[in-house]
Amino acid sequence: MSVALSRKLAASICVALMLGAAIHASPVAADSFDYQLVPRKIADDTWLLVGKTEDFSRSNGGNIVNTAFVVTDDGVVVIDSGPSKRYAEQMRRAIARITPKPVIRVFNTHHHPDHFLGNQVFADVPTLALAETIAGQRSEGGAFADNVYRLSGDWIKGTEAVAAREAVAPGAIVIGGHPFELIALAGHTQGDLVILDRRTGVLFAGDLVFHNRAPTTPHASIVQWLAALHRLDAIPFKIMVPGHGEPVGDGRAVEQTRRYLRWVESTLALGAARGDEMTEILGKALPAEFATLPLGAEEFARSVAHLYRRYEAGTLTRQR
Numbered sequence: 001m002s003v004a005l006s007r008k009l010a011a012s013i014c015v016a017l018m019l020g021a022a023i024h025a026s027p028v029a030a031d032s033f034d035y036q037l038v039p040r041k042i043a044d045d046t047w048l049l050v051g052k053t054e055d056f057s058r059s060n061g062g063n064i065v066n067t068a069f070v071v072t073d074d075g076v077v078v079i080d081s082g083p084s085k086r087y088a089e090q091m092r093r094a095i096a097r098i099t100p101k102p103v104i105r106v107f108n109t110h111h112h113p114d115h116f117l118g119n120q121v122f123a124d125v126p127t128l129a130l131a132e133t134i135a136g137q138r139s140e141g142g143a144f145a146d147n148v149y150r151l152s153g154d155w156i157k158g159t160e161a162v163a164a165r166e167a168v169a170p171g172a173i174v175i176g177g178h179p180f181e182l183i184a185l186a187g188h189t190q191g192d193l194v195i196l197d198r199r200t201g202v203l204f205a206g207d208l209v210f211h212n213r214a215p216t217t218p219h220a221s222i223v224q225w226l227a228a229l230h231r232l233d234a235i236p237f238k239i240m241v242p243g244h245g246e247p248v249g250d251g252r253a254v255e256q257t258r259r260y261l262r263w264v265e266s267t268l269a270l271g272a273a274r275g276d277e278m279t280e281i282l283g284k285a286l287p288a289e290f291a292t293l294p295l296g297a298e299e300f301a302r303s304v305a306h307l308y309r310r311y312e313a314g315t316l317t318r319q320r
């Protein structure tokens with residue numbers, strides 16, 4: 001074979017490979033990685049994107065979180081930007097299908113990855129969170145993004161953890177005719193922002209409230225969290241939006257979260273007082289109420305792993 005012919009052959013093989021790759025890649029891109037975000041109107045001007053009550057996976061791409069937006073007179077206020085760049089891009093397109101108004105503000109309720117890894121798509125918009133949240137996003141964001149990529153694969157491609165750029169103080173703020181109340185709490189993490197829209201009565205509770213999905217506790221202080229739920233009890237609302245699970249018009253999601261946390265708290269405290277090994281706690285059967293809760297067994301096991309040493313250490317300190 002002449003050099004020219006072999007070059008020609010090599011080039012055509014190359015083209016064939018590239019075409020093959022393109023043909024192979026396009027249906028994947030077209031059929032997959034679509035979060036199918038369909039905003040649900042839950043009150044005047046107020047739309048919700050309800051995530052699945054699942055853990056991060058390669059089938060859900062991290063669409064396991066509730067995000068929301070409020071269409072005010074001046075523009076759109078977004079509450080949580082979702083688990084990935086791709087999610088937030090699709091969220092912005094979903095918003096654009098509802099209103100031509102621009103997004104003017106993005107709030108992050110706390111620093112967990114499913115609630116803020118879409119921030120990079122809002123580089124043109126002020127992004128706001130509590131100072132504690134911003135600190136957590138900065139220190140842990142990169143590790144979160146890596147972990148989410150490990151769990152959900154290419155859904156997360158191109159996602160970079162971008163912390164909110166402005167710290168918010170708690171208090172009243174009127175945006176486009178909506179009088180919002182920003183309430184700074186803690187317990188699920190060290191900074192949990194709750195947002196009440198006094199015009200509609202919608203209370204965005206972030207991950208202080210889970211509904212029909214076991215709470216996650218990697219950064220939790222259960223004592224603080226229970227105190228935060230007590231604060232929530234005193235806030236009048238028409239619709240409560242939990243961080244995960246369906247919205248509700250009454251206190252049942254708060255109650256469910258409280259019962260679960262109290263049970264975890266007492267199980268760990270009693271175990272530590274008895275001197276149980278971690279494996280003994282893990283080996284116990286869950287009460288039916290929590291065994292049937294989506295991710296009940298998984299989250300309890302994680303909570304024991306996160307929290308039990310602290311309870312053991314506390315018991316030892318008290319005995320001294």
Ligand SMILES: [Zn+2]
Nearest residue numbers: 110112188207
């Ligand atoms: Zn969270």
